[in-house]
Each structure stands twice: as structure tokens, then as C-alpha cells.
């Protein structure tokens with residue numbers, strides 16, 4: 001069994017905790033000195049860096065939320081001058097402004113090596129051909145995996161998203177051995193192959209590395225069987241680093257968190273209090289080695305639990321359970337994070353005021369789709385059909401520009417959306433994952 005960085009992945013708990021404490025203290029010193037947001041928060045709470053003498057002291061520090069990142073848009077949370085930043089990425093924010101994250105040269109090296117860990121754990125070696133079917137752009141997914149695969153010495157095929165038939169042709173002709181994408185896209189590739197009469201056993205695929213959206217054990221078995229590969233889960237989020245926070249080994253019994261780089265905590269999302277070991281709650285992460293964009297106790301909003309029991313693979317870190325739900329209302333549509341508030345903003349801005357609406361999310365043939373249903377108000381009713389159509393076009397365009405996804409939109413009669421106690425539930429998620 002291959003382990004990319006046995007020194008860090010197989011440390012004894014004592015050694016690991018010593019290293020975590022040293023790195024935590026250095027990080028706290030750095031953010032106190034360089035990031036106004038943290039310095040202000042620490043001062044408000046009467047904390048100085050010297051107060052952090054043990055890992056248990058971590059709970060004295062404030063939690064950081066997505067709203068904090070929004071308030072410090074674009075560069076307020078950076079701990080280094082921009083000239084030291086070599087890469088910028090972003091992720092969706094709760095408002096129409098995205099979250100901007102930055103990486104120094106050392107951060108890119110760290111990130112690549114963390115990704116190399118989960119890719120190695122999934123079975124990828126320098127002999128593999130890795131087809132990356134994530135969107136290349138501001139999102140961290142594609143570039144993170146790309147650099148990680150190159151670090152291992154594998155051959156990268158930077159395919160990007162979409163072009164399903166071309167993806168399949170490339171798999172056949174280039175003999176791709178590893179596929180990286182969202183689990184739902186893996187299933188739609190399988191559907192398309194079956195339609196085209198391509199037998200997955202005739203391909204060279206061995207490994208599927210899937211992340212970016214919630215999935216289930218049932219989906220794993222289906223993907224493994226239909227694509228004839230071994231499927232593993234990995235975890236990451238742009239605000240913390242991107243992919244490379246945790247990943248499954250071949251035992252597929254939870255994702256090993258790279259604890260020398262991140263300290264995980266599980267909190268009660270309502271009270272913010274740390275929960276006892278093994279409890280289910282919201283994952284909070286503190287980065288230990290990042291330079292440009294360190295995060296102190298970041299609330300991921302992902303609900304999971306941590307397992308500290310030994311894993312037969314020899315890695316000693318805690319394993320996090322697959323994330324199946326969130327403590328906020330964020331939706332993941334085709335791997336893109338979407339907040340209902342972004343959709344609402346777009347609908348109201350186009351309708352020039354509040355309008356009853358509902359967001360309906362569905363999954364058919366493994367593809368997610370979102371429809372925005374808007375009740376006709378008097379204002380819209382008075383419009384001619386042509387103008388009603390152009391209103392819907394504008395809504396769709398606006399949603400695409402703030403949330404980065406294509407939706408369908410339709411108008412329905414006044415009071416026809418289902419109401420409970422006079423209220424329309426904003427989101428109807430019909431997906432069975």
C-alpha cells in the first residue's frame with residue numbers, strides 16, 4: 001500500500017499534537033500581526049497570542065464564518081502582501097460577491113502535496129493517466145487536483161467539464177486510468193456510455209476520485225459497477241484550501257483528515273460549543289501551514305463526525321464521515337455551490353420588488369437541475385406574452401451571472417405555489433441522493 005507522505009500521515013498522536021501546537025502558535029502569531037479582522041476579534045475577546053499554550057486553548061479563539069469573509073472582500077483576510085501571492089481562486093459567497101482566496105508559492109506546494117496524499121491513497125501512481133472533468137477556472141477543484149496529480153508524476157488530461165461524448169472518446173483513445181469529477185457527473189458519463197453502446201470494461205479506467213457534492217454508499221456501488229472502477233471520496237472547500245483536506249484510503253471507511261495541516265473540531269451548529277469525540281455536528285477547520293490565507297476555526301457548515309480509531313492502512317489521522325447534509329441552506333448543483341439568497345436577489349432585482357417564488361431542485365439521469373417558479377404578479381400579468389418571456393430570460397441571465405449556473409424559469413398563476421401557514425417554502429429539493 002502506497003502512502004505519499006508517511007512521515008506526516010502515520011505520526012503517533014503525541015508527535016502529531018506537538019507539531020500541531022507549534023504550527024498553531026505560529027499561525028496565531030501571524031494572523032494577529034497581519035490580519036486586521038483577527039487582531040480586532042482577539043482584542044474584543046481579550047486574547048493575546050501567548051494565551052494559546054495548548055491545543056485545548058483553541059476553543060478560546062473566535063469562530064470564523066463565511067459572513068466574515070464576505071465583509072473582508074476581496075483581500076482583507078490575506079496575511080501576506082499581494083506581491084507574494086501567486087494564485088487567486090474564489091468560491092461562491094452568501095451574497096452576490098464571491099469569496100477570494102490566495103496562495104503563495106509555498107501554499108501551492110503544500111496544496112499539491114495534500115492532494116497527492118488522497119490521490120495516492122485512492123491508488124493513483126506516476127503510471128496513471130488522470131482525466132480531470134472539473135471546471136477549470138476560479139473554482140479550486142480542477143487546478144488543485146491537476147497540480148496534485150502532476151506532483152505524483154501522473155499524466156494529466158485537463159478535460160474540463162461538459163462535452164460528455166468527447167470525454168468518452170478521450171477515455172477510449174487516450175486510455176485514461178483515473179477519472180476525477182463530481183459523483184453525479186460520473187453517473188451521467190455511465191448513462192451516456194450505455195446509450196452509445198460503450199462497455200466500460202473495454203476502457204482502461206481503474207480509479208474514480210469523486211468530490212464536490214454529497215453522495216451516498218448506494219451511489220458509490222452504482223458508479224463502481226457501471227464504470228468498472230474503484231470509487232473514493234475526497235473532501236475540500238475553497239475557503240480552507242480546496243480539495244486536499246481529507247480523502248479515503250482503499251478501506252473506504254471515512255476520509256483521513258490531514259491533521260498536520262488542519263485541526264478539525266466538531267461543534268453544535270446552534271451553540272458553537274465543541275461536542276464530545278465521536279458526536280455528529282458541524283466541522284470547523286483551522287489551517288496550520290497556510291501563508292496567504294490562514295483560517296482560524298472556520299465554520300464549514302458541513303455536518304459530519306470524526307473517528308479516531310486506527311485504520312488498517314496505517315495512516316493515523318482522524319477520519320471524517322461522508323458529508324450528507326449542511327447546517328445552512330446552501331445547495332450543491334452540478335458541483336456548484338448555490339445559496340437560495342443569490343437566486344432571490346436575482347428574482348427580486350428583475351421583478352423590481354418582492355415576488356412569490358420557489359426553487360425546485362431535481363435529479364434525473366444523474367443530472368441535477370434547478371427551476372425557479374415565479375408567481376405572476378399584477379405587474380407581470382399586465383405584460384404581453386413577449387415581455388413575460390423576456391422577463392424570464394432576464395431572470396435566468398441574472399442567476400447565471402451571480403450563481404454561475406443555468407436554471408430554467410417559469411411563471412405560474414397567482415397563489416398557485418403551495419403554501420403552509422401562508423408561507424411558501426423557498427426550496428423544494430426533490431433529489432434522492
Ligand SMILES: [Zn+2]
Nearest residue numbers: 249311313315
Ligand atoms: Zn486508512
